[in-house]
Amino acid sequence: MKISQRLVILATSAVALSIALTGNMLWQDYQQSRIFSRLEDAYRVQTGIETMRAHLSNYQQNRNLSPLSESRLLYEELDVMLSQSANTLDQQEVYLQSLNKRNNSVCFLLDQMIRIHESGQDQSQTDALTHLSNLLSSVIQSMSEDTVRLEQYAVEGSKQLHTQGNLLTGGLLLALTLLLSGLSLRTAKLFKHRISVLDQGIRHLSEGDTRIQIEMDTGDEFSEVAHHFNQMTDRLQESSISRNQLQIEVERRTQELEMQKQALRQLADHDELTQLPNRTYFRNNLLSTIRKSERHGNAVAVLFMDLDKFKQINDSLGHNIGDEVLQEASRRFRDRLRCSDFVARLGGDEFTVIIEPVDNPQDVANIAQQLLQCMQQPVLVKQHSLHLGTSIGISVFPQDGKDVATLMRNADLAMYKAKENGGNRFHFYSEDMTQDALRKMSLEEELRQALQEDQLTVYYQPQYDLGNKKLVGVEALVRWNHPEKGLVAPMEFIPLAEERGLINQLGLQVLQKACTQCAQWLNEGFDPGILAVNISARQLTERQVPEQISQILKFTGWPVHRLELEVTESFFISDTQRSLAVLNQLRDMGIKLAIDDFGTGYSSLSYLKQLPISKLKIDRSFTRDLIDDAEDRAISEAIIALGKSLGLQVIAEGVELEGQADILIHEGCDQAQGYLYGKPMSAEQFSLLAAANPVSEGLTETSL
Numbered sequence: 001m002k003i004s005q006r007l008v009i010l011a012t013s014a015v016a017l018s019i020a021l022t023g024n025m026l027w028q029d030y031q032q033s034r035i036f037s038r039l040e041d042a043y044r045v046q047t048g049i050e051t052m053r054a055h056l057s058n059y060q061q062n063r064n065l066s067p068l069s070e071s072r073l074l075y076e077e078l079d080v081m082l083s084q085s086a087n088t089l090d091q092q093e094v095y096l097q098s099l100n101k102r103n104n105s106v107c108f109l110l111d112q113m114i115r116i117h118e119s120g121q122d123q124s125q126t127d128a129l130t131h132l133s134n135l136l137s138s139v140i141q142s143m144s145e146d147t148v149r150l151e152q153y154a155v156e157g158s159k160q161l162h163t164q165g166n167l168l169t170g171g172l173l174l175a176l177t178l179l180l181s182g183l184s185l186r187t188a189k190l191f192k193h194r195i196s197v198l199d200q201g202i203r204h205l206s207e208g209d210t211r212i213q214i215e216m217d218t219g220d221e222f223s224e225v226a227h228h229f230n231q232m233t234d235r236l237q238e239s240s241i242s243r244n245q246l247q248i249e250v251e252r253r254t255q256e257l258e259m260q261k262q263a264l265r266q267l268a269d270h271d272e273l274t275q276l277p278n279r280t281y282f283r284n285n286l287l288s289t290i291r292k293s294e295r296h297g298n299a300v301a302v303l304f305m306d307l308d309k310f311k312q313i314n315d316s317l318g319h320n321i322g323d324e325v326l327q328e329a330s331r332r333f334r335d336r337l338r339c340s341d342f343v344a345r346l347g348g349d350e351f352t353v354i355i356e357p358v359d360n361p362q363d364v365a366n367i368a369q370q371l372l373q374c375m376q377q378p379v380l381v382k383q384h385s386l387h388l389g390t391s392i393g394i395s396v397f398p399q400d401g402k403d404v405a406t407l408m409r410n411a412d413l414a415m416y417k418a419k420e421n422g423g424n425r426f427h428f429y430s431e432d433m434t435q436d437a438l439r440k441m442s443l444e445e446e447l448r449q450a451l452q453e454d455q456l457t458v459y460y461q462p463q464y465d466l467g468n469k470k471l472v473g474v475e476a477l478v479r480w481n482h483p484e485k486g487l488v489a490p491m492e493f494i495p496l497a498e499e500r501g502l503i504n505q506l507g508l509q510v511l512q513k514a515c516t517q518c519a520q521w522l523n524e525g526f527d528p529g530i531l532a533v534n535i536s537a538r539q540l541t542e543r544q545v546p547e548q549i550s551q552i553l554k555f556t557g558w559p560v561h562r563l564e565l566e567v568t569e570s571f572f573i574s575d576t577q578r579s580l581a582v583l584n585q586l587r588d589m590g591i592k593l594a595i596d597d598f599g600t601g602y603s604s605l606s607y608l609k610q611l612p613i614s615k616l617k618i619d620r621s622f623t624r625d626l627i628d629d630a631e632d633r634a635i636s637e638a639i640i641a642l643g644k645s646l647g648l649q650v651i652a653e654g655v656e657l658e659g660q661a662d663i664l665i666h667e668g669c670d671q672a673q674g675y676l677y678g679k680p681m682s683a684e685q686f687s688l689l690a691a692a693n694p695v696s697e698g699l700t701e702t703s704l
């Protein structure tokens, strides 16, 4: 049964009992009023009886009939009253009927007495009247007694009624209390049991048991709650299953993410190609090593390594070969170092090593030596056997720097020093390197300004035909007209211009000035012959150079076939596909190409054959000792012979003496250049010289 039904029953029972109680009270009221009404009747009869008794006594004393007649009237009244009241059968009614009867008797006696009295006053009548009045008196006495009894009965009845009413009310209240208590107890017991079942279920659930089900088929609200609870646990069960699945999925994804994070960290911290730590990792590691060493008072060495000739290999053989070289170099460095040493690749062909602790600089020198050695073995990639080398710069914490940036910068400076000194060596950092770097920095700044402010000027050095001793050409040589230092020689700024990427701008400015000047001379009527201009090997790596040269020639009007570009031999040795392509392009444009400083490198005959060149220039170092040094003479002879055999012109530079010129003439050298014929000079000086030495007659426009 539902709780609501139970409550309805309880309420209905209470209402029913209340109605019963109210009915009982109303019934009691009614009974009471009846008793009181009879009591009233009794009092009135009593009063009537008293009156009649007084009338009778008056009659008996005075024989006056009128009082009896009044009693007769009183009888009428009592008769009416008693006959109205005596219509029920209870004890009161019995008394009332008795009273009624006796009242009738009184009436009869009174009628008799009145009739006798009126008929005469003889003795017999008087006796009869006396007798009747006595009778009347006794009847009245009886009536009086009846009224007393009626009164007593009414009082008792009232008491009884009161007692009965109380008993009934008490009984009903008791019944109501018992009923309500019984029902409440039963309901409370049931509720307690069901609540405890629900509570157990909830407790299980709170302990995490989502499979809990509450068995309660009572058909009331509790079973509905239980039903909803079960539905909830079902859903929780489902959601906990999906939560478990989710948990598993989350764990799987977390693992995946962790792996990805590790891979990303590896990517972020390591160089993809060599798997060595990268620049970021290196910097962080160096920072923590410095901090640790500060605490322990240790020294730390930073080695900055750069592979020699790597750029040429990369440019000429392609990036795949370059990549394999870098991988091999990484392996060799790694294998040669201890596990505790930290080696990283900063990018390109730059590697760094951290050595800690450093007890003595000699240990670092030994390690650097081993690293040099390990790269001296040729690197075999595909069919190539590649000879590289390494330049190593070393800075030491704390004396060469107390922070990452300073240590790296100083190791880098030391590495550049090693490169400048020919590579394949190591250098410890020293303070003068910084001074040198600062000097270079300010020089670079000045050079940039010089290029912008047109401070460069061109000097001209004549080139002569050794056969007829006539002018055949002129070499343009740059000079820097420094506002404070005066004329600065090219050797002081050309290498820096090459190093700092200014050489193309510089070379093109020189070319433009020289072409403009030569074209002007030509227009003025004197012929400077062939214009030889130095072109840096670095310029030849720029694809746009042929187009830029072509533009200058067009702009200045200098004929293309009168231009000769001198490229140093070292460039041809370390040639690159791209540079050779540029050279071929220049040759195809009609520009002549000469190998400068020839003999200082190791160009092979077969290699020279393939080059798009037309002239060899014997290096000044061979000309200088030509007279005294048999070897230099032999070399110059060999170069001249080589040139002849390849159909190339040969020019000797640095000719200062007639004896040198004689030997060269004897050996069959075509041309010469040197102080003997004229030092590099300004355009004005050169025009004077050229006016006095007209260009070789054999040098016609077609032979040019």
Ligand SMILES: Nc1nc2c(ncn2[C@@H]2O[C@H](COP(=O)(O)O[C@H]3[C@@H](O)[C@H](n4cnc5c(=O)[nH]c(N)nc54)O[C@@H]3COP(=O)(O)O)[C@@H](O)[C@H]2O)c(=O)[nH]1
Pocket (backbone or CB within 6 Å): 461, 475, 476, 477, 478, 489, 490, 491, 494, 507, 510, 534, 535, 536, 566, 596, 597, 620, 653, 654, 655, 656, 673, 674, 675, 676, 680
């Ligand atoms: N890329 C460019 N390089 C250039 C340019 N201008 C010059 N240079 C190169 O600078 C180097 C030094 O040149 P320079 O100081 O001008 O020296 C030249 C001559 O002065 C010197 N020379 C000539 N004859 C003699 C001599 O009889 N004795 C002697 N001691 N020196 C002499 O030789 C230099 C010419 O060299 P080269 O070019 O090899 O013919 C030098 O390497 C220049 O190439 C430029 O514009 N761009």
